[in-house]
Amino acid sequence: MPPAISRDAAISRKVAAISESATLAMDRRAKELRAAGANVISFAAGEPDFPSPPAAVDAALRACIDPRAHHYSPAAGLPELRNAVAAKTRRDAGLKVTADNVLVTSGTKQAVAHAFTLLLDPGDEVLIPSPYWVTYPEAVALAGGVPVAVPGGESTGFRISVDDLERSFTDRTKVLLFVSPNNPTGTVYQRTQMEAIGRWAAERGLWVVCDEIYDHFTYDGTEFLSLPSVVPELAPMAICLNGVAKAYAMTGWRVGWMVADVPVIAAGINLQSHVCGNISNVAQMAAVGALESGLESVDVMRSAFAKRRQLIVDGLSRLPGFECVPPDGAFYVFPSVSGLIGRRVGGRSIGSSLELANVLLDEVSVAVVPGEAFGAPGYLRFSYALQDEAIQEGLERLERLLT
Numbered sequence: 444m445p446p447a448i449s450r451d452a453a454i455s456r457k458v459a460a461i462s463e464s465a466t467l468a469m470d471r472r473a474k475e476l477r478a479a480g481a482n483v484i485s486f487a488a489g490e491p492d493f494p495s496p497p498a499a500v501d502a503a504l505r506a507c508i509d510p511r512a513h514h515y516s517p518a519a520g521l522p523e524l525r526n527a528v529a530a531k532t533r534r535d536a537g538l539k540v541t542a543d544n545v546l547v548t549s550g551t552k553q554a555v556a557h558a559f560t561l562l563l564d565p566g567d568e569v570l571i572p573s574p575y576w577v578t579y580p581e582a583v584a585l586a587g588g589v590p591v592a593v594p595g596g597e598s599t600g601f602r603i604s605v606d607d608l609e610r611s612f613t614d615r616t617k618v619l620l621f622v623s624p625n626n627p628t629g630t631v632y633q634r635t636q637m638e639a640i641g642r643w644a645a646e647r648g649l650w651v652v653c654d655e656i657y658d659h660f661t662y663d664g665t666e667f668l669s670l671p672s673v674v675p676e677l678a679p680m681a682i683c684l685n686g687v688a689k690a691y692a693m694t695g696w697r698v699g700w701m702v703a704d705v706p707v708i709a710a711g712i713n714l715q716s717h718v719c720g721n722i723s724n725v726a727q728m729a730a731v732g733a734l735e736s737g738l739e740s741v742d743v744m745r746s747a748f749a750k751r752r753q754l755i756v757d758g759l760s761r762l763p764g765f766e767c768v769p770p771d772g773a774f775y776v777f778p779s780v781s782g783l784i785g786r787r788v789g790g791r792s793i794g795s796s797l798e799l800a801n802v803l804l805d806e807v808s809v810a811v812v813p814g815e816a817f818g819a820p821g822y823l824r825f826s827y828a829l830q831d832e833a834i835q836e837g838l839e840r841l842e843r844l845l846t
């Protein structure tokens with residue numbers, strides 16, 4: 444357990460108001476229980492179980508013995524990496540960008556924090572389609588902004604519409620956050636829906652922050668599209684975020700980036716120069732190695748995830764009290780468990796999805812993240828980026844507990 448924040452400690456109000464990331468907290472709990480000898484099946488953190496590509500590891504090893512990697516490098520990122528990111532963005536997002544449009548960050552999480560720090564003045568509002576990844580509202584609040592959740596219901600596959608956005612729009616709205624494929628729901632927006640949302644944002648003069656970290660994970664013929672590529676008039680006011688963590692199974696290397704117009708990147712470089720300077724040169728070279736190795740390893744992973752998605756959706760749909768919208772992308776399933784609220788599970792009365800998640804961990808050593816973390820009580824998030832056998836075993840444990 445991390446030590447509790449003392450009420451007497453001189454912690455600022457804005458930091459005291461946030462809590463530990465629920466996804467990382469559940470991952471930590473699962474790992475602690477494992478270290479203590481428990482056989483935990485963890486569907487908690489969204490972290491591919493594959494090794495990082497050999498090309499990334501080789502590039503990192505070469506960088507380790509290259510004296511140029513031993514010292515400070517540009518806060519914007521290594522030129523090799525900025526070039527590789529620009530090429531990747533042109534290929535996958537269809538945006539006309541060069542290395543000058545790229546700022547390298549310590550994981551995509553830092554790019555999220557930087558994007559809001561760059562855009563927000565105190566009181567500026569950010570529209571955040573909900574369910575949302577746990578970190579977005581905290582990052583907005585830390586940057587002085589006000590997160591405004593825009594709920595997307597299960598009946599629309601968790602998609603929000605222009606009407607939903609319009610209802611939440613005020614004269615303080617400055618930014619729309621757009622995430623497709625989505626974490627935690629796996630929702631992928633179609634072109635026509637994106638055209639409508641993008642045009643609305645452009646008409647309203649909003650900035651858009653697009654988290655594209657799951658761009659390579661779409662299934663059953665759905666395709667990833669980048670919002671400023673679908674609605675090009677948005678491009679000058681768009682910040683697109685991505686990284687190597689998910690597509691190349693490189694979560695621990697902490698290399699992400701933002702892609703935006705040059706004036707935004709110039710401000711971002713200033714910010715980065717005071718926040719952390721350059722990202723580890725060894726990690727950056729590993730990212731170059733990964734990006735230059737092409738998409739073979741990504742395709743292998745996507746095929747594995749496509750099979751696991753079927754396995755877990757079928758398994759969860761059979762469980763009493765679970766209802767699953769099959770996800771189009773990412774590697775999460777977000778079933779409703781409202782059928783279990785008010786019932787008894789493992790001898791305990793269940794009052795919320797948060798309590799259910801605790802019971803699953805205590806009773807059958809299955810770790811999941813409760814919907815409360817994503818602004819959606821009544822749901823559980825399962826990551827299926829783990830081995831088939833582990834998924835199967837986890838499903839069997841749930842079935843034994845619930846039937």
Ligand code: GLU
Nearest residue numbers: 464466467487488489626
């Ligand atoms: N983004 C992943 C997740 O949602 C990794 C953990 C985190 O940083 O939140 O599980």
